[in-house]
Amino acid sequence: MNLANKLTMLRIFLVPIFLIFMAVKDIPYGREVATAIFIIASLTDKLDGYIARSRNQITNFGKFMDPLADKLLVTAALVSLVELHIVPSWVAMIIIAREFAVSGLRTIAASEGKVIAASWWGKIKTVIQIVAIITALLNLSYVHPILNVLTNILMTAAVIITIISGVDYFVKNKDSIRVDK
Numbered sequence: 117m118n119l120a121n122k123l124t125m126l127r128i129f130l131v132p133i134f135l136i137f138m139a140v141k142d143i144p145y146g147r148e149v150a151t152a153i154f155i156i157a158s159l160t161d162k163l164d165g166y167i168a169r170s171r172n173q174i175t176n177f178g179k180f181m182d183p184l185a186d187k188l189l190v191t192a193a194l195v196s197l198v199e200l201h202i203v204p205s206w207v208a209m210i211i212i213a214r215e216f217a218v219s220g221l222r223t224i225a226a227s228e229g230k231v232i233a234a235s236w237w238g239k240i241k242t243v244i245q246i247v248a249i250i251t252a253l254l255n256l257s258y259v260h261p262i263l264n265v266l267t268n269i270l271m272t273a274a275v276i277i278t279i280i281s282g283v284d285y286f287v288k289n290k291d292s293i294r295v296d297k
Contacts, residue, residue: 120168121178123160127185130157131192138196150196151253157189158246179231183222186242187215193249202252203271210275211245214282221285225292232289237281241274248274 117125130153137143137150164182168174191212197203222232248270255263286293 117177118168118171118173118175120164120171120173121175121181123164123167124178124181124185127157127160127164128181128188130160131185131188134189135192135196138193138200147253147256151250151257154189154193154253155250158250161186161189161242161246183219183234187219190242190245190249191215193253197249197252200256202256202267207271207275211278214278217282218285221289221292225289228292230289230292232285232292235281235284235288237277237284241277241281244270244277245274 134150134153134157137146137153140146143149161182164178168178194203194208194211198205198208218238225232248267251263251270252267255267
C-alpha cells in the first residue's frame with residue numbers, strides 16, 4: 117500500500133463524511149465543510165496520480181480503485197445536489213450512466229486482457245465535472261446570481277464533455293464489444 121494508493125483510499129473514506137455534512141442540516145457550516153471535503157478529495161485525485169507516476173508506483177490496485185474513487189465522489193455529490201434541487205436529475209443521470217457504461221466497457225476489455233487507459237477526453241471530463249460540482253456546492257452556501265449562471269454553464273459543459281468522452285471510449289474500443297465474437 118504505497119502513498120498514492122493511500123490517497124485513493126482517503127478519497128473513498130471522505131465520500132461518506134462528505135455525504136453526512138451534505139445531508140444533516142443541523143451541523144453548523146455543514147455545507148461549507150462538505151464543500152471543503154469535496155475539494156480536498158478532488159485534489160487527492162490529482163496528487164495520487166502524480167505520486168504514482170513520479171515514483172513509478174503504478175499498481176493494479178491503483179488502476180482499479182482510482183477511477184472507482186472518482187466515480188463514488190462525483191456520484192455522491194451529484195445525488196446530493198439533485199436532492200437539494202441544485203442540479204436537475206437528468207444531468208446526474210447522464211453523467212452517472214456514462215460512468216457505468218465506460219466501467220462496463222473497461223470490464224469487458226479487461227476480460228480480454230486489455231487495459232483501457234483514461235483518455236484525454238476522460239481527463240477533461242473529470243476536471244469539468246469537478247469544477248461544476250464545486251461551483252454548485254459554493255452556490256449552496258453563497259447563493260449569488262453569478263454563481264447560479266456559472267453553475268448552469270459548467271453543468272451543461274460537463275454533460276456535453278461527458279457524452280463526448282463516452283462516445284470516444286466506445287468508438288476507440290469498439291472491438292471489445294463486437295457482438296460477433
